Amino acid sequence: MNSELIHRIVILGTGNVAVRLSLALKAAELEIVQVYGRNKAKAKTLADKLNSAYTDELNLINHSADLYILCISDDALEEVIKKISFKDAFLVHTSGTTRIEIFGEKHEHFGVFYPLQTFSESKEVNFKNIPFCIEASTKDDKSKLITLAKRVSDHVQSINSEQRKTLHIAAVFASNFTNYFYSIAADILKKEGLSFDLLKPLIQESAAKILSQNPENAQTGPARRGDHKIIAEHLKSLDTNKDYKDLYELISKLIKRKYLGQ
């Protein structure tokens, strides 16, 4: 049965997901046979790290791999999928939101291999804790993907397209939007000549708190306390930046309504 396991993999894409995922797979002793990237230099850089071949032409993609992992933007998926037309290719994408149906009728073996995490080009991340959301065209294909994902993660789950989209939306709030708020905080401090380092222990603790209590109970701050005097002072200080002021006002209003019914 060993011959049925996925071993030889082609990575399509050279972004953060492609880099981190392919390195994790290599570390788990999978073989990355080729990297495809529109940007040849970036494909070479990644391929060098993986000891793999690389190409910037879709029609030069190796036909003999067990799996083709598409780590490319959602907008580009449809076109790339169309162009990989050789028989029996097993394709997966790594998108949070794109439905499995995007693989269409031309392909027989396809699925989703979605690691629920934020990836940096330079920062390593521990894959063991990352939830992997798996979906596939057939039971057998799903089983293969689950086996593969378990090589790198202890949290592999079968998740359908609808649930995956919900997870992705929640992740946008919990990660992308919170990071944007970190950058607002950094910007506010910078304008007053204060170091962003001062906020780092607070940011770490705010994230750590939700490991031991639900975020509803973890809520603190002027809006949660209904401290209108402080909110008014903060809004006055934010007068010079309408975007920040509007955000502060809107979110404070929502927090007050949620907790205080005001």
Added chain:
Amino acid sequence: MNSELIHRIVILGTGNVAVRLSLALKAAELEIVQVYGRNKAKAKTLADKLNSAYTDELNLINHSADLYILCISDDALEEVIKKISFKDAFLVHTSGTTRIEIFGEKHEHFGVFYPLQTFSESKEVNFKNIPFCIEASTKDDKSKLITLAKRVSDHVQSINSEQRKTLHIAAVFASNFTNYFYSIAADILKKEGLSFDLLKPLIQESAAKILSQNPENAQTGPARRGDHKIIAEHLKSLDTNKDYKDLYELISKLIKRKYLGQ
């Protein structure tokens, strides 16, 4: 000179800051002589942990302490300060935003002792990393507060009222508002029967990223990539909750403008 150090402390308040700060001071071998709280039961609970006396009456506050730390809501500060009128009391508050001038002309010794952190009633936190922002009425009082803060923290700073307010506003974005977004994420998942545990590694990593790169470079997600198809899908899914949809739309717009100039 040892007699001039702060050693005997009265804590006013029984909220999260009062609990965490007083326990940290006790652990650093300061003596908490008394806890004041409007709620007598809560004052007793905290006092029991500190081996201290307690009272729910301001006129029964011990007159012999070296320092009175007011860990009470900004709205209540003015009134409590007025009522502590015995001579030579050295008063500090722990507020991020309230100016030092609130102590008025009746008091000679006063200051600010602001730990820049989010506190939970139940969760311990490592005080060593917490930035302490110190301000005082006289040089001598400031020196005493700095010495005290250094007993619990390695990050003690002299910060004026204006800078402290800026820090507090930045902290609201970086902590209170991000926690509110964690709770939105939890709510979105709950409605689909998905566990919030799935997001915990993502939340931890999103916070950890800003220790090694600035939040501007750490930004990822559909808005950062300008992935309009995904944004449109997410907004459609959020149709049932206008607040979440409006927030998603507004913040995505701001991220796109910041990074993509759109």
